[in-house]
Amino acid sequence: MAGTPMFDLVIRAGRVIDPESGHDAIADIGIVGDRIAAVGPSLGAGMREIDAAGLVVAPGFIDLHAHGQSVPADRMQAFDGVTTALELEVGALPVARWYDQQQEAGRVLNYGTAAAWLFARKAAMIGLDLDGRLAPIELMGAGSNDMRWSVDASTPAQTDAIVALTRQGLDEGALGIGIPHGYASGAGMKEMARICSLAAEYARPTYTHIAYMSNIDPKSSIEAYVNLIGLAGATGAHMHICHLNSTSLRDIEEAARLIGKAQAQGLPITTEAYPYGTGSTVLSAGFFMESNFVERTGTGYDAIEVVSTGRRFQSRDDLAAARADAPESLVLWHFLDTENPHDHKLLDISVTYPGGAIASDAVPWSNPDGSLYAGEDWPIGADKSSHPRSSGTFTRFLAQWVREREVVPLMEAIAKCTLIPARIVESCSDAFRRKGRLQAGCDADIVVFDLARVQDRATFEAMHLAADGMVHVLVNGQAVIADGALVRDARPGRAIRSDPR
Numbered sequence: 305m306a307g308t309p310m311f312d313l314v315i316r317a318g319r320v321i322d323p324e325s326g327h328d329a330i331a332d333i334g335i336v337g338d339r340i341a342a343v344g345p346s347l348g349a350g351m352r353e354i355d356a357a358g359l360v361v362a363p364g365f366i367d368l369h370a371h372g373q374s375v376p377a378d379r380m381q382a383f384d385g386v387t388t389a390l391e392l393e394v395g396a397l398p399v400a401r402w403y404d405q406q407q408e409a410g411r412v413l414n415y416g417t418a419a420a421w422l423f424a425r426k427a428a429m430i431g432l433d434l435d436g437r438l439a440p441i442e443l444m445g446a447g448s449n450d451m452r453w454s455v456d457a458s459t460p461a462q463t464d465a466i467v468a469l470t471r472q473g474l475d476e477g478a479l480g481i482g483i484p485h486g487y488a489s490g491a492g493m494k495e496m497a498r499i500c501s502l503a504a505e506y507a508r509p510t511y512t513h514i515a516y517m518s519n520i521d522p523k524s525s526i527e528a529y530v531n532l533i534g535l536a537g538a539t540g541a542h543m544h545i546c547h548l549n550s551t552s553l554r555d556i557e558e559a560a561r562l563i564g565k566a567q568a569q570g571l572p573i574t575t576e577a578y579p580y581g582t583g584s585t586v587l588s589a590g591f592f593m594e595s596n597f598v599e600r601t602g603t604g605y606d607a608i609e610v611v612s613t614g615r616r617f618q619s620r621d622d623l624a625a626a627r628a629d630a631p632e633s634l635v636l637w638h639f640l641d642t643e644n645p646h647d648h649k650l651l652d653i654s655v656t657y658p659g660g661a662i663a664s665d666a667v668p669w670s671n672p673d674g675s676l677y678a679g680e681d682w683p684i685g686a687d688k689s690s691h692p693r694s695s696g697t698f699t700r701f702l703a704q705w706v707r708e709r710e711v712v713p714l715m716e717a718i719a720k721c722t723l724i725p726a727r728i729v730e731s732c733s734d735a736f737r738r739k740g741r742l743q744a745g746c747d748a749d750i751v752v753f754d755l756a757r758v759q760d761r762a763t764f765e766a767m768h769l770a771a772d773g774m775v776h777v778l779v780n781g782q783a784v785i786a787d788g789a790l791v792r793d794a795r796p797g798r799a800i801r802s803d804p805r
Contacts, residue, residue: 310348312336313781318356318752322363322742323719333361335748338780342744354776356752362718363740364749364779365698366725368511368576369393369546369663371441372694374678376669378412378797380690382777382784383770384664384760385698385721387749388414388739388800390729392511393546393665394440395420395482397427399473401436403799409678411797412784414749416733418482418511419473421466421499422453425488428465429453439676441586441668444487445632448588455590457492467498477801479732480508480544485515486551487589489523493531500541508732508802509542509574514551517591518600525555526562533566533573542572544728547665549654550583553639554602556650560657567659574728576663577654579701581640581647582764584611584667584691588631592623601639609636611667611689612674633674634667636691636764655705656712661725664697666690682790684768692767696760699771703759714755732802748781 311334320331320343332347333340364387372381373391381389395418396402406415423443426432430450438446447453458466470481481503485491503510514528521527528551536543545551545563552559566573587610591597597620598604605617610626611634617623626633640647655662669677669690677688693700698721705712712720726740738747751774758773777785782796 309351310334311341311350313352313354314347314350315354315356315361315750315752318359318361320361320742321715321718323715323723324741325743326715327742328715333742333750335781338748340742340744340746340748343742354752358754359752359775360714360755361742361750361752363722363742364388364751364777365721366390366740367664367666368544368661368725368728370666372666372668372690373406373415373439374668375409375412376677376679376684377666377694379682379790380684380695380770381664381666382412382790383774384696385751385753385774385777386413387751387777387779389666390415390479391417391440392479393418393482393513394422394444394484395473395478395511396440397423397434397469397473398436399476399478403477403801405436407799410795412794413779413797414800415797416479416800418480419470419478421470421481421483422488424466424469425458425491426453427469428462429456429458439668442632442676445586445588448627448631451590454488455490457490458495463495463498466495467502470499471502474502474506474508474802478508479729479800479802481510483510484513485528486513486517486591489515489590496535497539500535500539500543503542504540506805509544509728511544511546513546517551517553519554519602520600525552526558529559529562533562533571536566536571536573540572542574542731545573545575547578547583547663548575548657548660549577549581549651550639552654554650556653560653563657574659574661575657576661577657578663578665578693578697579651579655579704580693581638581642581651582691583637583639584634584665585637586631587623587627587633587635592627593620595620603637603639607638609638610634611636611691612670612672630674634670652711655701659724660720661728662698662701662720663725664693666694666697669694682792683770686766686768688768690767692760692762692764695762695767695769696771699758699773700760702755707755707758733800734803735800748778750778752776
């Protein structure tokens with residue numbers, strides 16, 4: 305019938321940026337169901353229309369490194385432009401149960417996980433029960449009363465068990481293997497070679513927190529990078545390096561040079577960074593307890609801050625007492641002073657690394673007592689805490705590096721948030737070949753934002769402030785943010801598992 309709308313939704317007259325084709329022009333986007341049906345000028349009518357004049361229209365951002373994995377975390381990340389939030393550095397075990405739990409809870413954003421090598425290690429070496437009751441971030445703090453899983457090399461039988469549990473996770477659809485090696489630096493090369501060979505067998509990446517974080521040898525960050533590069537060459541595994549900025553500490557420049565040299569030789573190595581000089585982890589992290597922590601890292605214990613209380617430590621003994629009481633507590637680690645020009649240059653090297661992705665390392669939201677918050681309140685209350693990167697990683701990058709300082713061109717910046725992360729994981733699942741792009745046939749994961757206004761707002765004093773400037777955010781064609789406001793009942797997020805072998 306004449307006049308029948310051609311599309312369910314038309315995003316009209318925005319500046320459409322597709323990093324794969326290089327398209328950067330005023331155009332319309334026509335959406336039917338959960339897919340983009342057409343991109344071009346003057347498309348036909350839609351049942352609904354969004355006026356995007358004066359706004360940027362881009363693929364939804366893909367966060368490879370998001371530990372929040374809950375409705376409140378999704379909502380905050382949606383205001384940061386994220387449409388797919390993946391738990392890859394740590395991962396989950398059992399993988400099938402984790403996916404079932406996410407589906408049952410309902411998710412705002414698309415989601416997926418890696419298989420958690422560290423949890424397999426805890427199960428094999430100290431008998432930790434992987435019953436699915438604890439969230440991955442809670443399991444990170446579990447087992448602190450028996451640290452053999454962290455400091456000991458595995459026996460041959462234990463290695464077999466670790467590999468078997470990890471393989472089971474891959475068989476259940478994991479998007480690779482999470483290897484937070486820095487939390488279990490006692491793991492030896494024989495075990496690591498087995499795990500990386502497993503990843504290569506399945507043609508899925510490893511997402512690796514390097515084994516050591518130190519400015520001095522032995523066991524320096526540089527030693528860890530050389531070992532990781534060697535594993536890529538020896539096993540053929542795609543080694544994705546998590547948070548180049550924080551694990552390199554003050555050796556970022558040399559670490560970036562080594563990664564670039566390895567990539568130039570064709571080794572399958574990728575990396576990511578977040579635009580902050582402050583990291584976050586759990587209080588039980590073993591590297592805090594090294595006897596020469598200050599010398600090795602260049603920071604004092606007062607650089608470590610408990611998220612829920614703001615407490616900072618005065619000594620190793622002070623931290624050890626708190627760790628014994630609540631090892632699962634989330635802490636901030638202020639490893640760079642970004643007000644210092646030299647430190648800001650170091651951060652720039654990681655954030656602008658050619659071909660590197662932007663990834664948040666977002667952590668869950670906590671109640672004042674330190675327990676995880678997974679409620680429905682909106683806005684999130686001022687008493688809830690996390691890390692500013694859980695609210696503003698991508699908008700901070702766009703505001704500071706693109707708009708204000710003009711360090712990164714907009715097309716390249718969008719690629720770092722979309723196409724580059726999609727390509728890092730697309731060997732796992734063809735679903736990622738439809739993400740990170742604005743083309744006919746691609747998933748309708750789309751952000752519409754005001755480049756003049758986009759801005760992170762969260763601070764270390766007020767972490768709960770959502771980012772500004774995302775006018776519309778669509779996940780699988782459904783609005784989760786409309787006219788700058790949260791669509792409270794939206795749950796369009798879908799699981800992304802690896803394709804069957």
